[in-house]
Amino acid sequence: MAVHAHPDDESSKGAATTARYAAEGVEVLVVTCTGGERGSILNPSYGDAPSSPEAMAEVRREEMAGAARALGVQHRWLGFVDSGLPEGDPLPPLPEGCFALVPLEEAAAPLVELVRSFRPHVITTYDPTGGYPHPDHIMCHRISAEAFEAAGDAERYRGAGDPWQPLKLYYNHDFSLNRIQTIHDAVTGAGLESPFGDWVASRAMREIPEREVTTRIPCSDHFSARDAALVSHATQIDPAGFFFAVPRDLEVEVWPVEEYELATSHVPVSLPEDDLFAGIHPEDRP
Structure with a gap:
């Protein structure tokens, strides 16, 4: 549930x-x-x-x-x-x-x-x-x-x-800082513009404490279902916006x-x- x-x-x-x-x-x-x-x-x-x-x-x-x-x-x-x-x-x-x-x-x-x-x-x-x-x-x-x-x-x-x-x-x-930083570094390392640049700087400036991560679920085979669900929320999600700014092959490689x-x-x-x-x-x- x-x-x-x-x-x-x-x-x-x-x-x-x-x-x-x-x-x-x-x-x-x-x-x-x-x-x-x-x-x-x-x-x-x-x-x-x-x-x-x-x-x-x-x-x-x-x-x-x-x-x-x-x-x-x-x-x-x-x-x-x-x-x-x-x-x-x-x-x-x-x-x-x-x-x-x-x-x-x-x-x-x-x-x-x-x-x-x-x-x-x-x-x-x-x-x-x-x-x-x-x-x-x-x-x-x-x-x-x-x-x-x-x-x-x-x-x-x-x-x-x-x-x-x-x-x-x-x-x-x-949205842990570890995930954001890892994907941000991978995107910029590939010579692309990262959607997380301001987010990384803002969180670091505010010194937001990170909570413990105990469990990581491999689920990259189902990113396409996640993306389809996001697009279903047309009032909230821009298909050309933030949630789709990271190339999916890169995301699967660095954060599956x-x-x-x-x-x-x-x-x-x-x-x-x-x-x-x-x-x-x-x-x-x-």
């Missing part, structure tokens, strides 16, 4: 991993917390923006369906409302009723119910910072951690299904993996890993 904040996050974070496991016959469920109603049009070639948040949500539902097909995964919505990314100094208050303002147990309840019905062995989501400080990403982490801990406890979230305890919880690390941090495990592990299901008994694997 891969838990994400908005439609399109599943295509930019761990997408090739989910496509790989789905292709291998694993049941993979992507969960999207919000409808992406407050997202901006980030693709300059898209055209006119939807006329309302409701219209934007409908467009993004269609985009998400296309991405799920491209990845070969199942998909469910939690049904919360996009909080938007507050900007300004001081930051404005979040919109009333948005995902980030929902009390934790109320927000986690539908995810607990989904964990208990789908019965995943592994859950992936974001680290406590959200990967970047979007309130929905931080809230996505909070409810994922809550569901991982609570779904197996019969005394909690009564009425939300029979208890089920997932075995491993991972955080996505698709996706990275994770093992946050919690209820099975013995030996780090580093190259499989999200490492340590899970073959009879228990999906």
Whole structure:
């Protein structure tokens, strides 16, 4: 189960991993917390923006369906409302009723119910910072951690299904500085313009701490599925933009993996890993 904040996050974070496991016959469920109603049009070639948040949500539902097909995964919505990314100094208050303002147990309840019905062995989501400080990403982490801990406890979230305890919880690390620097160096070494130049300088200047990477999943055979899923999100992804600026043959050569941090495990592990299901008994694997 891969838990994400908005439609399109599943295509930019761990997408090739989910496509790989789905292709291998694993049941993979992507969960999207919000409808992406407050997202901006980030693709300059898209055209006119939807006329309302409701219209934007409908467009993004269609985009998400296309991405799920491209990845070969199942998909469910939690049904919360996009909080938007507050900007300004001081930051404005979040919109009333948005995902980030929902009390934790109320927000986690539908995810607990989904964990208990789908019965995943592994859950992936974001680290406590959200990967970047979007309130929905931080809230996505909070409810994922809550569901991982609570779904197996019969005394909690009564009425939300029979208890089920997932075995491993991972955080996505698709934009680690190590990855960015490695690809940046390879691109510039090939005499090409890197999309990561400003990013490398900015992260170094801000001294953003790097989190531990415990798990690297080989998945380059599924980069094409990831790319197709990205393109499905036409409001958000420019096919001529950032996500496609690195030649794919070069990317496969220098960075054929996706990275994770093992946050919690209820099975013995030996780090580093190259499989999200490492340590899970073959009879228990999906």
